[in-house]
Every structure is written in structure tokens, then in C-alpha cells.
Amino acid sequence: MTLIELVVALAITSLVLAGVGAAVRLAAGALPGRDDALAGLLRGQRFLDEFLDSISTATGVESLGATGVSFTVPDRDEDGDEEELAYAWSSTSGEPVLLVVNGGAPVQVLDACDGLAVSAITGDGLVRAVQVSLIVSGRTGVLRSGTRLLSMPEAP
Numbered sequence: 001m002t003l004i005e006l007v008v009a010l011a012i013t014s015l016v017l018a019g020v021g022a023a024v025r026l027a028a029g030a031l032p033g034r035d036d037a038l039a040g041l042l043r044g045q046r047f048l049d050e051f052l053d054s055i056s057t058a059t060g061v062e063s064l065g066a067t068g069v070s071f072t073v074p075d076r077d078e079d080g081d082e083e084e085l086a087y088a089w090s091s092t093s094g095e096p097v098l099l100v101v102n103g104g105a106p107v108q109v110l111d112a113c114d115g116l117a118v119s120a121i122t123g124d125g126l127v128r129a130v131q132v133s134l135i136v137s138g139r140t141g142v143l144r145s146g147t148r149l150l151s152m153p154e155a156p
Contacts, residue, residue: 040112044136044143047097047110051132052147054085060153061120061127067091069118069130071153089116112136126152 058071059082068088076083086100087109097110115135120127131146 040136041141041143043110044134048132048134048143048145050109051087052130052145055130056147056150058127058149058153059151061149061156063156064118064120064127064130066118067116087118089113110134110136115142120155121146122155125155127155128152 054073055069055071057073059074060072062070062072062084064070067090068086070084070086072082072084074083075081084102087097088100088106089095089097093114094112096108097113097116098106099109100106113134113136115133117133119131121129121131127149129146129148132144134143135141136143
């Protein structure tokens, strides 16, 4: 092999490797990163924590369904009236979880959800605890948590 053939082969190999590197970089950019997945799970956990903090102080449970719950909590805005909170998800993958306070406008509390299940543990006609399972959109993990209701209101 001559020196010219070697230089030409080296140049062609360099071009091929550069193309492969660009293709790998492009493909890697299209995949969700670990940071994206972690951020989604953290948002889901933050939602669960806020939801469980709210429902643990419930004084009444008006409705409890597979994808939502409506309940009252002690006065939070110092107007002397209990607050009515309603959490709901449309059951459509990728849709947000919404919160309605005192019949007002819905507020998005979780941007995208692939699954939400709310269930109650009852006894003697009282809601003793609530369990929640949550799948945050685009994530593979399921977040599960539960809490006891401090006042144990009547079951709906």
C-alpha cells in the first residue's frame, strides 16, 4: 500500500466516523434524559405530598371516585368557612390533574398524568385512610402513597 492510498483511506474513515458520531449525537438528543425523568417523578411526588397533606385534615368527603375526590378541610383563608377541594383527572393519558377550590376555576396541579387512582379504606361508615397511585406522563415508575384521615369523616 502506498502512502497516498493510506492517506485517502484515513480521510474516508474519518468522514465515516464523523457521520456516525453525528448520528449518535442526534439520536441521543431525541431520548428523554435521566434528568427529565427525575424531574417528572419529583413533580409527581410533590403533587402527592400536597394532596395527602390536604386530605389528611379532611372534615368531610363528598365524593371519592377512581380518578378524583372532593372533600372539605378546615378554614384556610380565614373567612370562617370550611374550604371545599376537588381534585380530578380526565382519565386521558397526558392530561393534567386539576384542583378546584370552593367551586372556583380549575387550577392545574400536575402538568401531565398517565394514571391516577384514589381509593378509600373505610370502616364503620367512616373514611379512615386514602391511598393514591400516580403515573406521571412519560415515566415508567408508579408513585404510591397513602395517609390516615385525622378526623375520619363519614364515607360518601
